[in-house]
Amino acid sequence: MINTVLFDVDGTIIDTEFVMIKSFQKTLLEEKKLNVPDENLEYILGIPGKKAVERYASSEEEIDKIHSIWADNVKLYTYHASLFPDLEEILTQLKAKGVQVGIVTSKTSEEMKNEFDHFGLNDYFDVCVTASDTKKHKPNAEPILYALRKLGGLPEESIYVGDSIYDMHSSQSAGAKFALAKWGAKENTLFSSADITLESPLEILDYL
Known part of the structure; x- marks a missing residue:
């Protein structure tokens, strides 16, 4: 589950x-x-x-x-930055279902403050792990494992949604399922190893 x-x-x-x-x-x-x-x-x-x-x-x-x-x-x-379609809707639905929701990003804490906070989404997330929080970074598993420790979550009960090969390697090394966000990803044959491929954010609900 x-x-x-x-x-x-x-x-x-x-x-x-x-x-x-x-x-x-x-x-x-x-x-x-x-x-x-x-x-x-x-x-x-x-x-x-x-x-x-x-x-x-x-x-x-x-x-x-x-x-x-x-x-x-x-x-x-x-x-010029914009929120991808349906992102706020899926965050709302995940929280309503009692799912733990978090961020694991290569941005630093300062970059998050400057580039993300103005979207007004912070209250949706139970944890936010930035490059300022861990010594090792994606594609290493440490950032995802750190987030799961903070949440008390298990890798096998978790999905990491990302758009890059670094995201996939980090997720799978941590033992979590990797869901490819096709709306933001560049074509890469290595993505054939993704556990889940999402055409739109709302499809996440199908895997809960």
Whole structure:
């Protein structure tokens, strides 16, 4: 029986693809004089920000600097982010059914405050695990296991909804079922290993 549903944020709850890519483009142009096309930056979606920056930095100091500037640039584009259709409805229904609902994201706590809080969804979630809360990050299992410990939940009774390969590996390594959020995911043959494929958020109800 499934009694816990955990969600990724970017590409799963909110559509931030334009925000993240355009803000990173701006950062790379300003800091590295690089004009990188959109398709070459799709790799940044669904992974921790500092991990994304590594490709364009040669030291830890430079990673921190570029990541900090990128975080500031994200704020210039956040008004382009939007909630995916039916997300608030499914959160309402999950809570009404007594399901534990949580977030496990690669965003830091500060990024969540700047980029997510204004959607007004925080009260739906019983736990929110960010990159600031664990030493290891997706695709490692630790963030999901940390969330389940906080909730008193069991992996085999849980679903993690996400849009990236990192999400899938993290979920399955933790022993939870991975549900692919097709509404935010890029095509990838590796997703054939997903436990569940969701065309729309409301389909989650079919697996409770």
